[in-house]
Amino acid sequence: MKIAVPKEIKNHEYRIALTPTGVRELVERGHRVTVEQGAGDGSGFADAAYEAAGATLESDVEALWKNAELIVKVKEPQPDEVARLGAGQTLFTYLHLAAEEKLTRDLMASGATCIAYETITAPQGGLPLLAPMSTVAGRMAVQAGAHSLEKAQGGAGVLLPGVPGVAPARVTVIGGGVVGENAARMALGLGAEVTVLDKSIPRLETLDDRYQGRLHTVYSTADALEEAVRESDLIIGAVLVPGAAAPKLITRAMLADMKPGSVLVDVAIDQGGCFETSKATTHAEPTYVVDGVVHYCVANMPGAVARTSTQALTNATMPFIAALADKGWQRALAEDRHFMAGLNVHDGQVTHPAVASAFGLESVDPVSLTG
Numbered sequence: 001m002k003i004a005v006p007k008e009i010k011n012h013e014y015r016i017a018l019t020p021t022g023v024r025e026l027v028e029r030g031h032r033v034t035v036e037q038g039a040g041d042g043s044g045f046a047d048a049a050y051e052a053a054g055a056t057l058e059s060d061v062e063a064l065w066k067n068a069e070l071i072v073k074v075k076e077p078q079p080d081e082v083a084r085l086g087a088g089q090t091l092f093t094y095l096h097l098a099a100e101e102k103l104t105r106d107l108m109a110s111g112a113t114c115i116a117y118e119t120i121t122a123p124q125g126g127l128p129l130l131a132p133m134s135t136v137a138g139r140m141a142v143q144a145g146a147h148s149l150e151k152a153q154g155g156a157g158v159l160l161p162g163v164p165g166v167a168p169a170r171v172t173v174i175g176g177g178v179v180g181e182n183a184a185r186m187a188l189g190l191g192a193e194v195t196v197l198d199k200s201i202p203r204l205e206t207l208d209d210r211y212q213g214r215l216h217t218v219y220s221t222a223d224a225l226e227e228a229v230r231e232s233d234l235i236i237g238a239v240l241v242p243g244a245a246a247p248k249l250i251t252r253a254m255l256a257d258m259k260p261g262s263v264l265v266d267v268a269i270d271q272g273g274c275f276e277t278s279k280a281t282t283h284a285e286p287t288y289v290v291d292g293v294v295h296y297c298v299a300n301m302p303g304a305v306a307r308t309s310t311q312a313l314t315n316a317t318m319p320f321i322a323a324l325a326d327k328g329w330q331r332a333l334a335e336d337r338h339f340m341a342g343l344n345v346h347d348g349q350v351t352h353p354a355v356a357s358a359f360g361l362e363s364v365d366p367v368s369l370t371g
């Protein structure tokens with residue numbers, strides 16, 4: 001199969017969808033991989049390394065897209081990229097469509113088959129292609145939050161661990177999944193006082209067991225959220241209802257109860273964000289202040305640590321890319337119902353129920369398309 005790997009064009013996005021190691025795996029299976037010239041630079045993978053792995057380099061981005069059967073990317077396609085996508089092509093990348101009606105409709109209009117990393121499931125539960133980037137983003141969320149608490153960033157001037165004689169900062173993580181656990185782990189490591197809120201009791205049990213009393217776990221209710229808002233120096237939003245837009249858990253009115261200079265990091269921003277006042281920001285200008293509260297809402301956090309992220313992403317996506325390339329999308333999905341859960345749009349139709357319901361569209365059962 002002819003596979004294209006374009007250079008990512010989202011603001012400050014330095015990842016690439018495949019490492020040279022990943023390219024080699026595909027080339028050895030008999031596939032033709034074309035990589036846009038310079039696409040690996042941001043992750044520290046030179047063109048020469050892709051050539052050595054068996055890829056062809058292409059400097060003409062239009063030709064790269066036009067000649068591909070399968071396009072693998074990292075971020076959701078930007079407008080210029082959607083314009084290059086056509087019927088008969090398969091796009092495999094993060095899409096986050098429930099937060100983006102225009103993108104959903106544009107992808108429907110393209111006629112292409114669009115498979116999202118983030119809605120693929122696993123037999124043991126969880127989201128195997130979201131997890132590696134959630135691990136990165138969860139760990140980064142605490143770095144971003146700690147930095148935002150500094151005075152020069154508009155923060156309250158609070159050091160997460162405190163010092164002897166001065167209490168540590170209070171960190172609340174809403175959603176104790178992959179992002180949430182990794183954020184909690186980092187915050188604990190830095191010596192903060194950490195609480196995780198979740199609606200899943202089994203998840204709270206797992207966290208309680210793993211962290212042996214060092215982590216406070218609280219069932220997420222309106223009361224618990226109000227207390228978190230009053231008491232926390234840093235709140236990290238890490239909830240997910242797979243495929244759906246994030247629920248708004250902290251309203252603008254609630255900001256009035258937060259301490260001046262406290263910080264909200266909304267990792268769930270790629271699904272629309274879980275704070276009412278969140279709007280997506282970029283690494284170029286990651287924060288803004290509303291009612292005295294610093295907001296950090298970068299939708300592609302792992303892009304800033306592209307070297308680590310590209311390797312982690314390729315490790316997770318490789319088996320799926322190989323299956324698409326070896327079998328074609330219909331057979332690859334038909335043989336694996338967890339992979340099938342990744343199909344979001346095909347030939348003008350939405351095939352993921354949560355995406356369809358976000359925009360009042362009809363959802364077509366992907367089983368009917370894969371035979």
Ligand SMILES: NC(=O)C1=CN([C@@H]2O[C@H](COP(=O)(O)OP(=O)(O)OC[C@H]3O[C@@H](n4cnc5c(N)ncnc54)[C@H](O)[C@@H]3O)[C@@H](O)[C@H]2O)C=CC1
Pocket residue numbers: 118127130131133134135137174175176177178179180197198199200203220238239240241246247249266267268269270271298299300301302
């Ligand atoms: N901004 C960025 O760069 C990145 C954002 N993300 C996003 O982070 C979010 C979290 O991802 P994961 O941790 O992998 O998901 P996950 O599925 O592992 O965890 C989500 C957790 O939220 C909990 N939850 C759901 N509704 C809740 C509610 N109303 N109150 C409290 N808890 C609730 C669930 O029980 C679950 O434990 C997703 O939106 C994901 O797309 C992930 C990676 C990078």
Ligand SMILES: CC(=O)C(=O)O
Pocket residue numbers: 075094118130133134270299300301302303
């Ligand atoms: C998951 C996601 O949106 C990212 O890694 O950028």
Ligand SMILES: [Mg+2]
Pocket residue numbers: 094096270299300301
């Ligand atoms: Mg994102």
